[in-house]
Amino acid sequence: MQLLGAAGVTSAVMTAEADPAMAAADSGPAEAAAYTAPEGLAEDSPAKQAALDWIDANASRVTGLNSEIWENAELSLREWKSSLAQAEFLERAGFEIEFGTAGFPTAFTATFRQGKGGPVLGFSGEYDALPGLSQKKGVGHHDPLEYIHDPFAPSYGPGHGCGHSALGTAAAAAAAAVARAARERKVPVTVKFFGSTAEETLIGKTYAVSKGVYEGLDAFLDWHPSTANATGWGTTTAMTAVTFTFLGVAGHGGTPLGNKSALDAAVMMATMSEFLREENLAPGGRLHWVINNGGDIPNVTPEIAEISYYVREGSPARVQVLLDKVIAVAEAAAKASQTKVQHKITSACWNQLPNKAFAELLHENMRQVGPPKFGADAHQLAKELQESLGLPAKGMHAEIAQLTPPNPVFMGGGSTDVADISWNVPTVSMGAALAPIGTKMHTWSTASCAAAAPGQAAVVAAAKYLAATAVDLVTQPERLKAVKDEFAERTKGVDWKTALPDGYEPPMYEPPSWFLKRTGQKWPPSNITWPPKRVVSQEKFASLGPEPAPQK
Incomplete structure (x- = not known):
């Protein structure tokens, strides 16, 4: 309103x-x-x-x-x-x-x-x-x-x-x-x-x-x-939407030593980002998130997890300041969980x-x-x-x-x-x-x-x-x-420039063939890479250090 x-x-x-x-x-x-x-x-x-x-x-x-x-x-x-x-x-x-x-x-x-x-x-x-x-x-x-x-x-x-x-x-x-x-x-x-x-x-x-x-x-x-x-x-509010993907190593939940849980990283990020609210979120700002992918079954350590944020503020410049803090939280969560993290901006508006x-x-x-x-x-x-x-x-x-x-x-x-x-x-x-x-x-x-x-x-x-x-x-x-x-x-003195990052490719789904025929289109359009690059973890099990010496 x-x-x-x-x-x-x-x-x-x-x-x-x-x-x-x-x-x-x-x-x-x-x-x-x-x-x-x-x-x-x-x-x-x-x-x-x-x-x-x-x-x-x-x-x-x-x-x-x-x-x-x-x-x-x-x-x-x-x-x-x-x-x-x-x-x-x-x-x-x-x-x-x-x-x-x-x-x-x-x-x-x-x-x-x-x-x-x-x-x-x-x-x-x-x-x-x-x-x-x-x-x-x-x-x-x-x-x-x-x-x-x-x-x-x-x-x-x-x-x-x-x-x-x-x-x-x-x-x-x-x-x-x-x-x-x-x-x-x-x-x-x-x-x-x-x-x-x-x-x-x-x-x-x-x-x-x-x-x-x-x-x-x-x-x-x-x-x-x-x-x-x-x-x-x-x-x-201006807004940037961003998805963070954490990559770890899967393994049996019953033998978890050395596994790297991407879900742990996502949960840590969610928890740490909540601490931004008191001292980093102005009354006009909004920060909300959802875990898109947190695994499928408890006895498989999640190798990939994704958490998406909507970062809102009064202008694109103020959004960017808050977004940088959210990215820093993601990097800290990845370091603490020994996972890798990457992020992708999916949309951004003024x-x-x-x-x-x-x-x-x-x-x-x-x-x-x-x-x-x-x-x-x-x-x-x-x-x-x-x-x-x-x-x-x-x-x-x-x-x-x-x-x-x-x-x-x-x-x-x-x-x-x-x-x-x-x-x-x-x-x-x-x-x-x-x-x-x-x-x-x-x-x-x-x-x-x-x-x-x-x-x-x-x-x-x-x-x-x-x-x-x-x-x-x-x-x-x-x-x-x-x-x-x-x-x-x-608009005097305001130089509008899209808030989308350089090289941005919008997300898309491949249409059914009947739709392409009805609308006279061909797939894929020229402005996206298709098929998209796969996101696959190449991480290694975590080291637990030297094997303990046998007891005598």
Whole structure:
């Protein structure tokens, strides 16, 4: 919610010279004192009405696409069916489709052109699910749709616990609605929709931006499922994702002397990294980890173990300082366990650059459209989920939140790969209530709502918010100019450079042959090494010293 106005960037101690990325995102220390959201920015027009009418007329198609992608529940970099469904929806709306954006098989760019000389507007589409968050649709208690039986490690299948089935669908509907309105009213515009892979791992857009995919846009519109209907001009945390691989020597657990446990190294690293929190982690920072691979059976000493970290801070420069400390911890764990360690950065993004003028225009359109039309069934499901989670039974957020300046002190939060886009083109983001009040994203409860009554209402409302704002940018050149002028002012003195390391190759999975055929792609793309280099331990057993002398 910090992006939507709930938290801003520290301004009291940060200067442009000290940290340009944080200073550019600053709202100013005195702005919150007497702020009133302006009125008269959003205007009724035949083109806007045509766009909103199209969404109403095609609401069943829109909610149907959301349901289809929800049912697929495909993980990052493997959204084979979901990306196709979204692309086909836009193709029927008159867009030209090109798969393989930035080399990612499931990323695509959809383009619509009407006339010449109009603005170029971009929309952000996502469709990846999260592991372990499977949940039956519309059920008010935890009941996984896919339960994976294993007597030693039961687990759940993937699920849309962040609502990306709705995210990409609403953005696609908005793009299609703007295209239809432009065609009907003969309004010159180019609409580009970017179907992006792997948002949950912050891989898709960060790499695509570094390859120039978003060049030439005048404005970019983004939204995300939320627990409230809100927008703002706060920022997000910059982030680097890194995986550490420890290599040891396997051996029988019953005769462990001389074995080298990679799991021991991973556990030591996890423990030591927790000691960074008191003296090395600022209030705006975040450090969280998971052991991806810790072995398979207790009587085989794990020869390979992997632990992944998300390192978050207010800017890329501050992330790097914290990341260096985490790397030092990994090296210490390897030395203590007599293992070898290597690390690989899998993604890295900036903090988001806000745009006040853009947020003000979007907010007025949200107020004019009104909150999502939640029925009694949506509120009932929300209350059941809240009770199941031990929360007050308040139902869904059924109003448009007031537009307020960000808090003057940056308290951290989530990250987004949209952030890198925001430093290259004026960008706005907003949230629409898809999950119940008080709950969180990345939960099974969000998956329950995403394609049930709450999510279906949110997806239609979000499409309208985005479409109405986009039309204003086309029909009111002065609004687009204000957005672009603020962007130019904020980016003065900031040299954006991708936070990805030199020589970075994005992670990828080989697509099934049917997907390559349907999308006209060949494997592998030219920007990766395939097959990837194998990670194999070549370590030796540890020495225990000279053999003890026999007793006499």
